[in-house]
Amino acid sequence: MDIILLTAASDDVGKRLDLYISQNTDYSRNSVQILLDNGDISVNDKTVTKSYKLKENDVVQITMHPPKETEIVPENIPLDIYYEDEHLLVVNKPKGMVVHPANGNESGTLVNALMYHCKDSLSGINGEIRPGIVHRIDKDTSGLLVVAKNDIAHEHLARQFKEHSINRVYNAIVYGNVKNDEGDIDRPIGRHKTDRNKFCVTPVNSKNAFTHYKVLEKLNGFTLIEARLKTGRTHQIRVHMQSIGHPLAGDPVYGPQKVIRELDGQALHAGVIGFIHPVKNEYMEFSSPWCDQFKKFYNKVKLK
Numbered sequence: 123m124d125i126i127l128l129t130a131a132s133d134d135v136g137k138r139l140d141l142y143i144s145q146n147t148d149y150s151r152n153s154v155q156i157l158l159d160n161g162d163i164s165v166n167d168k169t170v171t172k173s174y175k176l177k178e179n180d181v182v183q184i185t186m187h188p189p190k191e192t193e194i195v196p197e198n199i200p201l202d203i204y205y206e207d208e209h210l211l212v213v214n215k216p217k218g219m220v221v222h223p224a225n226g227n228e229s230g231t232l233v234n235a236l237m238y239h240c241k242d243s244l245s246g247i248n249g250e251i252r253p254g255i256v257h258r259i260d261k262d263t264s265g266l267l268v269v270a271k272n273d274i275a276h277e278h279l280a281r282q283f284k285e286h287s288i289n290r291v292y293n294a295i296v297y298g299n300v301k302n303d304e305g306d307i308d309r310p311i312g313r314h315k316t317d318r319n320k321f322c323v324t325p326v327n328s329k330n331a332f333t334h335y336k337v338l339e340k341l342n343g344f345t346l347i348e349a350r351l352k353t354g355r356t357h358q359i360r361v362h363m364q365s366i367g368h369p370l371a372g373d374p375v376y377g378p379q380k381v382i383r384e385l386d387g388q389a390l391h392a393g394v395i396g397f398i399h400p401v402k403n404e405y406m407e408f409s410s411p412w413c414d415q416f417k418k419f420y421n422k423v424k425l426k
Contacts, residue, residue, distance in 0.1 A: 163184050212267070262387025294347050310330050312329065320375060322361060
């Protein structure tokens, strides 16, 4: 493990942290964001965000970890492909499948399947662990993902996500009777201070997060909602709905202690994705049906 130390000079005052680091190292601003997310960058021994404005004599510390030996094995796992051309594909991820390899999930992931299906035709922007992956959904969330086959497509799609122009619509079944027909949840989300695997609504070391929800149907003890994302924070819908007193059914992390096991995780489905094709410059939109667990639970709690 190596440490890079940078000291801000007088002409660096007021610069954004990510810009300053990218100007003084070989890291891109995207790489800086990843390092910040991993807790590998601090200023004066304190955690900050990429938009932190530098002061004179600020000491920026970057911790560099040695690269891990990785070898993603292509696996012949069937893919539910909704669209594919030479630039991208849209795939319907099943509930229970992890998007990319990580500790404890080195095989059986969407990336393993994509490596087999696409061979060498995947964007390399997110590195060897996440080839082609522009965005993610949780393991136990089912639904649609767009995957980039080359770097040009990846950059174009990533820009749309950054500008919040991607149309993403989710369905969820939440606890209780959601009284308002629709509403906006505009609350910042950050990592939980004691449980690093959880996120929460907090003003501390957080990022803005915006979710619009709409009630689709009142159920027996639950509510079926539609959620539209303007931002894409980790666990955003799960955290936001919990924050207004309506956690997702089946959620083992943010729901009640007694988990609804038959759902095999939160009742959340990424049912619609729409975007501008990076080369054709045409709007494309796709939709997919609920997974079996979602459908069965809905039928069980549907008002007669």
